[in-house]
Amino acid sequence: MQGWTIFAHSVRLVARNWREALKIFLVPSLIAAVIVGIALTSSGFSYSMVTSESTSSAEFASGTTIAAILLGYLAVLIIAFWCVVTWHRFVLLEEYPQSWIPPFRFDRILSYFGHGLLLGLVAIALMIPIAAIIALMASMGLEGLAVVIAIPVYIFVIVVMYRLVPILPAAAIGKPLKLRESFDATKGAAGAILLLLVISFIVNFLAQFVAGLIGSLVPAIGVVALFLASLFLSMVNISVLTTFYGLYIEGRPID
Template sequence: MTGWKLFLHSVSMVQRNAPQLLQIFLVPGLIVVAIAYAMLAGVPNDAELEGLGPDPATVVEIILRIVGIWLAIGVICAWTAVSWHRYVLLEEHPQGWIPAFRAKEALWYFLRLLQLVVIGSVVYGVAMFVGIALISGMGMVGLAFLLVIATLIAVFMYRLVLILPAAALGKPIGVGESLELTTGAFGTLFVLALCLFGLQLLSELILYLLIDAVLISTVLQLIFSVGLAVLNISALTTLYGYYVEKRPI
């Protein structure tokens, strides 16, 4: 199956390029952790919030900090993803432990990422609205139908992701062109998405089984989160190489 081969190729990409992966993702990842820690420091916990009451200023401050964290994560994600895509597809090797910041490509990548988030939010929002109505009227049949719709949407979103590596290479394409390039790829993308989702479930199961071992669970959660994020970025790189550049796998 092509989808399975694409998944294995993405995993192999991460394994083969472990030193370069560390050079690209380690320092930016530590920066994300530092930013999150700094911006969350001093934020009241649930007990403190109950004691303070619904103070609008406190609520606004918390929202602004959370938004700031997500914006910082988005920018750093664009920075590192651009470097990884360009390393794999253009053989631009990282120099040192801080990857080059290509402002133009990173900005395009960030905007394309926001575009996908907006499209996904709108499509899933409509699907959830319809799904709730179906479940209310049809019970389990409606739930099954909703799962089918969610699967179709997930594969549809995978057909759009070619716009991200394209932005990283400075060769932007639109969502229409991405759809055209992946025409007839439903089964392939379904298998790839299923493999990535299965790996996510496996990591969550491992963390659940280790829930009592707090330290080990926390360390593994960090490792799994970073590993899955890198694997997903590698999957995007593989898809671009396969569907746009027609590379063999």
């Protein structure tokens, strides 16, 4: 049941430190929302462009609109890394936020991005041969067998990638961790990872469902509920990575 222990500890981290969590996540999240709003409105993008049947594909995919969306996405990505790095450092190094705007550690953010990119390349390297084999089997009329093989193989890849995830918190706190070191340190964690993923999926689904239900009944409150639910779930998911690192790399107790 270690997967449940990791998740429960992550929730407690956020609950116990909700003031610090708000200082780290709230203002940057609002800044990200404002930046996205400004980027979209300045490009002429509007909600009616998505809902209106009269909107042409050329209008929707104009160069200005695409550029605005990309810039907005880049800003959100940078702000997300900013928050994540700050949270990792708060939990693992006890760097308490001193104001409502957390310190912007460009070197750690850049390192986090680089290690995240490395994980992405590893995932691609693992998936390409697997996808090729499955596609070949499907082309031979073995679709059923391809599906049967694909499911456990994809689960295996997910577990492998999760065992490499500790390199991210390590990058955030300035203690670089090699892929091999992370993989060796998380030996025997497959069961905990699978249970953790199932629990995280269920909790995320239920929270989003409840927020959506509230939104359908009381739209004004629903927007706030959805924002708060998304913010809380994001903090918990990040705390899972932090807890995973603390448990398997630093050997911290989490009971």
